[in-house]
Amino acid sequence: MKERFGKIASIFIPLLLGFGLIYYQYTTLSKEELLKIKSCFEQADYFYIYLSLVIALFGYWGRAYRWKYSLNHLGYQTNLKNDIMTVCISYFMNLTIPRSGEITRAALLKKYDNVPFDKGFGTIVAERIVDLLIFFLFVGLAFILQFDKLYNFIKAKIAFDKIILFGVIGVILGVIFLLIWIYAEWNIIKKLKNKLSGLIEGMTSILKMKDKWKYIFFSFFIWFTYLLMFYVTIFALPETANISFDIVIMGFIFGSLAVGFTNGGLGAYPLSIAMIYSIYGISNDIGTAFGWLVWTSQTILTIVLGLLSYLFLPILNKK
Template identity: 75%
Template sequence: MKEHLKKLLSLSIPLVIGLGIIYYQFSTLTQNELDKIKVCFQKADYTFIFLSLIVALFGYWSRAYRWKYSLNHLGYKTKFHNDFFTVCVSYLVNLTIPRSGEITRAALLKKYEKVPFDKGFGTIVAERIVDLLVFLLFVILAFILQFEKLYAFLASKIPFEKIIILGISMSILGIIFILVWIYAEWKIIQKLKEKLAGLIEGMQSIYKMKDKWKYIFHSFFIWFSYLIMFYVTIYALPETSNLTFDIVIMGFIFGTLAVGFTNGGLGAYPLAVAMIFSIFGVSKDVGIAFGWLTWTSQTILTIFLGLLSYLFLPILNKK
């Protein structure tokens, strides 16, 4: 009963948050702004939307291909179509319960390739660590490129004294966390240390991997394809087609962060992109329209590929 309730909450809470964000976003718009959003959807050049989906396919392919290197390192020679289809299904499942796709992916690999669940899941965890590190490089690059603009925006919203207080408070909290991490013997800290040790072990397995440089190349290529996918979409609307690449990176970063808050970024993704673009002079209605164009097209692709993969997996693996 508790497990059933836990699954229900895992599904419903992000969904409720997403629907709440959508309600908030559209309830704050005037009728004129709503009409402008409709016009944006009508006049959008969907050639660029379609092109962005093609770029996204390269990201799917690269993620599946990268997976083969870590599986080969463990001694498992898997069929590429099974790797690709399980990746597609995992993206689809992530639209229901955030991050549940990773479990599904490892379970499907066990079913169709006989790779033990724990080993398959371990390779996926290692992937997530690498993905996080690559994403952090994008974040650092974006903040370096837009430091002056972001600082000016924050300074206009938050008094300088509060920024100093916030900085000091964060530093103190950081020191406290380090001390607790080193010296505390609480069970939760010990469990976190065990988890971290497992993650480090996963990272070390990548270092020992025969094809580690190919693995690293695909790790960067995956995120590069995600960024280009987002960048291509700006040409779908005349109002966003003149955005510079550094501004696009900022929208991409905050949109990516928003995906984890709700089911596949429902509501949160368009709102985050619109808020960031507004800092750089894009009107509220255009920013919202762009966010929904990007999110909707990618979600449709995810659903289509996921359902198609779920259909083909049992067909192609008939004995």
């Protein structure tokens, strides 16, 4: 019963949150702002939207091609077309249940290329670790480039003494957590340690890989396509066409973070883009329109590729 409830909650809570954020954003926009957003959609230069979708295709291909290196390391030769289609399906599944795409991807790999589920899933976990590290590089770069702007924004919103208080509380909580992590014998801590050791093992397996440098190259290539497909969309609207590259990176980071909060960033993505761009003087209606343009185009592509892959994967693997 608990397991069933958990599955239902994992589907509907992110959806409710997404629709709640859409409702919140809609109700906070004036009639004039809503008309401006509609005008942005009508007058946008869709050449750059289509260009971003083409770039996104290279990202799908790069993720599938990188996967082959880790699978080959384990001794499995897979069909690239199957790898590409399972990647497409995994993105599509993440629109329904967050993080369900990884499980689906490993299951399809077992079905069509006879790779054991646990080994296939292990390679996907290793990918996520590498992706997370590269994402942190983007975060570090962005905060270095925009430190003054972000610091002044936070200082304007939160009193300095509260910032100090939050910092002290954060340090205290960090020390408490570290002591619990080292000395506690609780079952939940033991489970977390086991999972962490598995993640570390998956990460170190990459270092032992024969083609590790190719794997790392494609990892950066994937994130380059993600950033590039976000960047080119700024030229779709005249109001965003002249924003600097460091501001683009900030939008890219906060948009990427928003994807994890709801199903594929539903509601959260446009809201986060509008909020971060407002720091740089971009009006709420323009930031919202830009966020919805990017999110809608990428989501449509994900749905189309996912459904086509569902259709053709079994057809192309008929024996």
